Amino acid sequence: MAKQLDYMTMKEVFARFEAAEPHPKGELDHTNAYTLLVAVALSAQATDVGVNKATKDLFPIADTPEKMLALGEAGLIEHIKTIGLFRQKAKNVIKMSQILVERYEGVVPSSRAALTALPGVGRKTANVVLNMWFGHPAQAVDTHIFRIGNRTGICPGKDVDAVERAIEDNVPVEYQRHAHHWLILHGRYTCVARKPKCGACVIRDLCPFEDKTV
Template identity: 70%
Template sequence: MAQAAFSRIPSALPYGRQVEFFSRLRDANPAPVTELEYVNAFTLLVAVALSAQATDVGVNKATKGLFRKVTTPRQMVEFGLEALTEEIKTIGLFRQKAKNVIALSKRLVEEYGGEVPQSRAALMTLPGVGRKTANVVLNSVFNFPAQAVDTHIFRVGNRTRIAPGRDVEQVERAIEDNVPVEFQQNAHHWLILHGRYVCQARRPRCMICPVEDLCPFEEKTE
């Protein structure tokens, strides 16, 4: 992850502005969800693991047929590496990702009775599963207010000063520390969608932004 372009981390937006910021995002999208398609905790875990350096759209295309055949770790092990590799070959780094998915499926069968553990530490011991992947599963399936910070959230967190930080862990901590509790469960969904469709990297769409007047970003577009 690239470092933020400042030497000193600026302070986050004050509480009142945080409330107004997320209230507007909630009004526009009261029940945000991940754009990855899944059936259960295991298929979401697989989908997120496959999404590294790939788009959600691309992952969904690859897993549409896969998740009709495979929905449990045991079924994935039986499906096998060769078949899985063929199934996901349209996704970047598909060979290594296929190996990781088979390996994590075996681990789930052998150590967790075929269930996805409800612990970040346990999830992060699985092959190919990092903190972001673990947080997505904890948030979307187990309703834990974990913050899965990706490039979109890193950008939006710093531009808007909702959650400034030099790296993804600092931004994650800033969300946890500064975003009011009532918005914690859905905060990362609102921020990622805002970054994906409005506060885009090269040319943010400030003219349609619902929180433009609350945002201190200086290089706004007309």
């Protein structure tokens, strides 16, 4: 685990991320808060590409909790059966949709507590929705962020909760809104797990990782 970078280095790291990608976005296709919530819930242990393929035909016919309930669990399974754990995910989405209709009049709540109380919605999923749809500076830590946070010293921590706190505590406030997107993209395409592309890295000179690749 690398030591936490100092404030001025952190400021330069995120200034470079912003210069390279001023308006970072998530890669899950969605049309509203509900489809975003469903897409993120489906993405657990699955790729964004795989989820997008499954939801391409799903969301045009089930983009609200009411329409999803009308489709039903069996109908939903037909659309998402290429995704890992599809049966359990289908059960969760249907239960989630039922709760949204019964308790929230079909509207996705903007509270982390309310979101994480929904079936199949953990803290990471809730944070993605809060950040991407509601504009909150919530930090969704995935395997990419956990890896590069500890490798680079941007947000080191022994578990995902510690890494989330490290982002909140150490990333300059002006970069909090998009911090997790920049980190995910950096981990997904540059600071990859096995052979990081250090030669193409915009923060190579600021990173303390000892085993840099050529």
